[in-house]
Amino acid sequence: MEYFAILSDAFANFWTWQNVMWLFLGTACGIVIGALPGMSTTMGIALFVPFTFSMDVVSGLTMLGGLYNGSVYGGSISAILLRTPGTAASCATTFDGYPMTLRGESGKALGTALLTSTVGGAFGVIVLLTVAPPLAKFALSFGPPEYFLVAILGLTIIITLSEDNLLKGVVAGAFGVLISTIGFDPIEGIPRFTFGFPDLYEGIPFVPALIGLFSMGEVLRLVGKARLPDDPLNSRIGKLFPSWEEIKEIKRTLLRSSIIGTVVGIMPGAGADIASFVGYSEAKRKSKTPEKFGTGHLEGVAASESANNAVVGGSLVPLLTLGVPGNAASAVLLGGLLIHGLNPGPMLFENHPNITYGFMISLLFSCVAVMILGTMMIRISPHILKLPKRLLIPVIIILSVTGSYAVSNSYIAVGIMLIFGVIGFMLEHFKFPLAPLVLGIILGPMAENSLMQALLLSRGDWTIFASRPVCIVLLVLTIASISYSLLQIAKKKKQHAESES
Amino acid sequence: MAKGTCINSDRWCAVGGLAFCGLVYGLLLDVDKTVRTFPLSVVSILFLCFAVLLWKSCNPTANKEIVWIDFQAVGVVVFAALYLFCLPHLGYTLCTGIFCLATALMLGFKRYLAAFLVSIGFAVGVYLLFFRILNVPLPRLGIGIL
Numbered sequence: 017m018e019y020f021a022i023l024s025d026a027f028a029n030f031w032t033w034q035n036v037m038w039l040f041l042g043t044a045c046g047i048v049i050g051a052l053p054g055m056s057t058t059m060g061i062a063l064f065v066p067f068t069f070s071m072d073v074v075s076g077l078t079m080l081g082g083l084y085n086g087s088v089y090g091g092s093i094s095a096i097l098l099r100t101p102g103t104a105a106s107c108a109t110t111f112d113g114y115p116m117t118l119r120g121e122s123g124k125a126l127g128t129a130l131l132t133s134t135v136g137g138a139f140g141v142i143v144l145l146t147v148a149p150p151l152a153k154f155a156l157s158f159g160p161p162e163y164f165l166v167a168i169l170g171l172t173i174i175i176t177l178s179e180d181n182l183l184k185g186v187v188a189g190a191f192g193v194l195i196s197t198i199g200f201d202p203i204e205g206i207p208r209f210t211f212g213f214p215d216l217y218e219g220i221p222f223v224p225a226l227i228g229l230f231s232m233g234e235v236l237r238l239v240g241k242a243r244l245p246d247d248p249l250n251s252r253i254g255k256l257f258p259s260w261e262e263i264k265e266i267k268r269t270l271l272r273s274s275i276i277g278t279v280v281g282i283m284p285g286a287g288a289d290i291a292s293f294v295g296y297s298e299a300k301r302k303s304k305t306p307e308k309f310g311t312g313h314l315e316g317v318a319a320s321e322s323a324n325n326a327v328v329g330g331s332l333v334p335l336l337t338l339g340v341p342g343n344a345a346s347a348v349l350l351g352g353l354l355i356h357g358l359n360p361g362p363m364l365f366e367n368h369p370n371i372t373y374g375f376m377i378s379l380l381f382s383c384v385a386v387m388i389l390g391t392m393m394i395r396i397s398p399h400i401l402k403l404p405k406r407l408l409i410p411v412i413i414i415l416s417v418t419g420s421y422a423v424s425n426s427y428i429a430v431g432i433m434l435i436f437g438v439i440g441f442m443l444e445h446f447k448f449p450l451a452p453l454v455l456g457i458i459l460g461p462m463a464e465n466s467l468m469q470a471l472l473l474s475r476g477d478w479t480i481f482a483s484r485p486v487c488i489v490l491l492v493l494t495i496a497s498i499s500y501s502l503l504q505i506a507k508k509k510k511q512h513a514e515s516e517s
Numbered sequence: 518m519a520k521g522t523c524i525n526s527d528r529w530c531a532v533g534g535l536a537f538c539g540l541v542y543g544l545l546l547d548v549d550k551t552v553r554t555f556p557l558s559v560v561s562i563l564f565l566c567f568a569v570l571l572w573k574s575c576n577p578t579a580n581k582e583i584v585w586i587d588f589q590a591v592g593v594v595v596f597a598a599l600y601l602f603c604l605p606h607l608g609y610t611l612c613t614g615i616f617c618l619a620t621a622l623m624l625g626f627k628r629y630l631a632a633f634l635v636s637i638g639f640a641v642g643v644y645l646l647f648f649r650i651l652n653v654p655l656p657r658l659g660i661g662i663l
Contacts, residue, residue: 190562407617417597
């Protein structure tokens, strides 16, 4: 009963016209920032934190929370319309969202992304509100051995994502992990593959590499299509939002991906990008029609978007209860809390319950704001499709260059973006999948860092990876994941051989 | 304009990949042993995969496909590289406007006035949005206007 009394007070503290105004403003800015390739969620929050200095604490946090939620959804707009993920979290959305655009169903894809983002985001915040303390305690028990096995489990997803050509998928994934080793070694601090460039000491900048792979690569493919007359079907929006029957078909995927996103968000170090891949992979694995994934399947969009938005609530669990950021975006939010004199941790709930719960309630309302503002933007955003491809190509390149430069104020980052654009184009041209490459880049540092730390802790004893209960569970899950996926591939090949004979 | 030739792309990818692995292995030899263990393991996996790919591509029934060289795509990459090179010298707005116009015309966009207006409008619009409103640093000339 005390908990509900606190919630009631916090709601009264939040529910003023000023806070609602800041909520909508923050969410709108977040959607725009998320939609712009190169403008990441983290960058958007970092840009707006200074604006909250002079604001009321709850107002400032409300605006930042709305921006966080809005930008994670906003990435789906450019992912679906231009195959250019606005944020890393929307990579997996391109797999099915863009093919839907090519079929003239961009409105349905955007509507599905909006609906599932809202539901996923709300789910994550409800979990945050109800089970934050015990979940954070469990996540804190993860050490280097557990994180290494989490990374390996994540890398086995490569097998699921590249069923059509397992060998090329493994090559792409391994190449991604190799790219992630560029920079300082995590233990000795010795540079690897930097060739004397100081800009590479911190490794390949992730956002420019991502922009290059997905944005520049698409631009180079568009060049071939630019010679053809514009297909009027491609710019057809079609109906907005899925039908009730379609919503019923995706409801299980929605729930599963929301749970996955929340759990991934709670784990420190794992972000919305990993959540969207895991959600997408699981949806494909559990689906009755996995062959439809990647061809413009509604379930694919739903899985990715609900998972990445559920991360918002999940990532704030360790931040608010323990002061440990769940990902880069929540790390910047930590700065926003400190600026207002709030020290995240267990005492935050004791000393400032109105502010803490008020912030969490504002996140719930930001999901409503995303729904309202997103519906308005669906009508506006497809007009981008009416731009002739010959004009769209330089526009995308300029946004990619601007975004890459803005990340680190460096021309090297833009050069890296161009190089990765060529790499992405060549890889897809020779039928190497890009998703495992991106997964390798994301999980490589986690795998190496935690492996080295674990071996240092155990003084070289590899049994550390099988000595703790959580490790054993993760090992079993990894072996089960690999076995199941290989069995599925073998089964499909057998069926294919039987049907041919 | 594209030009195509019929090759076994997997075989050439495998050969290129094996050469790449050899290059990376050579670079890692100069690095301390403890530091090179992890990347060396990854290169070994890559080497194995490319070796299997090469073996599979040597199968007489392996598919050959036409590989196209799209010269316009190459042109776009060259233009983008020139854009990057000119940014610190010409400033963001001017460079962006010129690049947008030049690329559109290179790709065959015939409506010259529309291309000019869109290029200038877009360059100024992006500058205002990123630099003035979002305070994102952009390359500028010494006079600080462009």
